[in-house]
Amino acid sequence: MRRNNLIPGTTTWRPELRLPWVGWLVTSALGMLIAGTLEAQTRTTNDGIYSAEQAKRGEAVYADKCAGCHRPDLSGGAFAPPLAGPLFQRVWTGKRLDELYLITKVRMPGYTPGSLTNEEYGDSIAFLLQRNQFVAGEQPLQPDEAQLSGILFVPPANLAR
Numbered sequence: 001m002r003r004n005n006l007i008p009g010t011t012t013w014r015p016e017l018r019l020p021w022v023g024w025l026v027t028s029a030l031g032m033l034i035a036g037t038l039e040a041q042t043r044t045t046n047d048g049i050y051s052a053e054q055a056k057r058g059e060a061v062y063a064d065k066c067a068g069c070h071r072p073d074l075s076g077g078a079f080a081p082p083l084a085g086p087l088f089q090r091v092w093t094g095k096r097l098d099e100l101y102l103i104t105k106v107r108m109p110g111y112t113p114g115s116l117t118n119e120e121y122g123d124s125i126a127f128l129l130q131r132n133q134f135v136a137g138e139q140p141l142q143p144d145e146a147q148l149s150g151i152l153f154v155p156p157a158n159l160a161r
Contacts, residue, residue, distance in 0.1 A: 042150055046157040048137025050126035058127030061120045065109045074131055084131040089155055098148035118143040
């Protein structure tokens with residue numbers, strides 16, 4: 001028996017003195033499990049997070065509601081930032097996709113903010129992702145803030161080299 005596990009003045013062992021170590025061990029293991037789960041849940045814009053069909057719908061929304069200010073080629077105008085290319089990607093890299101969704105939903109279109117449906121906002125973001133050379137996947141991008149907060153904007157994989 002270890003000396004520090006003995007009841008003072010006796011030879012009786014106190015197993016409860018080991019419990020703080022067990023608690024620390026369990027807490028550490030649980031922390032690592034949670035961290036690993038959260039890391040596994042974070043997706044990026046390179047994970048095929050929108051469908052090609054959705055981007056096609058978004059192209060129609062963009063042409064009708066956005067191109068007047070942001071230009072048909074997404075290069076931006078006098079009062080509208082570019083929505084494709086290196087500047088757009090630099091601004092958004094490291095941010096969560098829910099930020100882009102919320103800004104778009106709250107501020108766009110400039111002349112009637114918030115006037116599109118959630119699906120139209122999601123479709124238009126899918127179109128922006130496509131035009132920024134992100135690969136499409138099988139499932140459409142869900143216009144849900146909680147889900148979008150788990151998607152990190154990163155440079156397109158084919159341009160990151």
